[in-house]
Amino acid sequence: MRKEDIAVMLRIDSIVWNELVSLLDTHPEESLHAPTSPKWTSQDVYAHMARWINHSNTLIEIYCAGQALPSLETTPEEMNLLWEQEDKSIGLNNAKAKALMAFSDRQRLIESIPINKWDKKLEHIIRYDGATHFAAHLNYIIIDC
Numbered sequence: 001m002r003k004e005d006i007a008v009m010l011r012i013d014s015i016v017w018n019e020l021v022s023l024l025d026t027h028p029e030e031s032l033h034a035p036t037s038p039k040w041t042s043q044d045v046y047a048h049m050a051r052w053i054n055h056s057n058t059l060i061e062i063y064c065a066g067q068a069l070p071s072l073e074t075t076p077e078e079m080n081l082l083w084e085q086e087d088k089s090i091g092l093n094n095a096k097a098k099a100l101m102a103f104s105d106r107q108r109l110i111e112s113i114p115i116n117k118w119d120k121k122l123e124h125i126i127r128y129d130g131a132t133h134f135a136a137h138l139n140y141i142i143i144d145c
Contacts, residue, residue: 001118009130010107016131017103020045020138028092032141038084043095045137047087048080050098053106056129060109063125064117 001009024032024042031039040048059069072079087095110126 001115001123003115006110006118009127010110013130013134014107016134016138020049020134021100023138023141023143024096027141027143030143032143034140034142037140041092043090043092044084044087046092046095046099047090048083049134049137050095050102051079051083051087052129052133053099053102056125057102057106057109059125060113060122063122064113069125 024045028042031041032045033040062069074082090098106129113122
């Protein structure tokens, strides 16, 4: 990737992330998803995003260090359920702080990667928990805004 492409990707990530944060902050206690889905509030979404962004940050660091990437201990769906249970009592403010820190760390980490380290695999790892993931959660939310 070229520096310009990376900058555009980071800008898009920030735009979609800020849209998600704004929506979550506008509806902090409400159930955000369809009645047929698990009852997720803003706390749940923030905690979920923090977990996955931190996971991706670790993978980015491992890959850039030239080490083999570890496999998930289980499926992504099972990880979501495990983390959801672990994060049930952390509170909205703590979940939000963790998510904001993870996102900020992600942006700095990506900006620090030398151009010669970029390849299709790294780009895939980075994009996995970027704008597409954030937009997916925006699309899950059914609250009238």
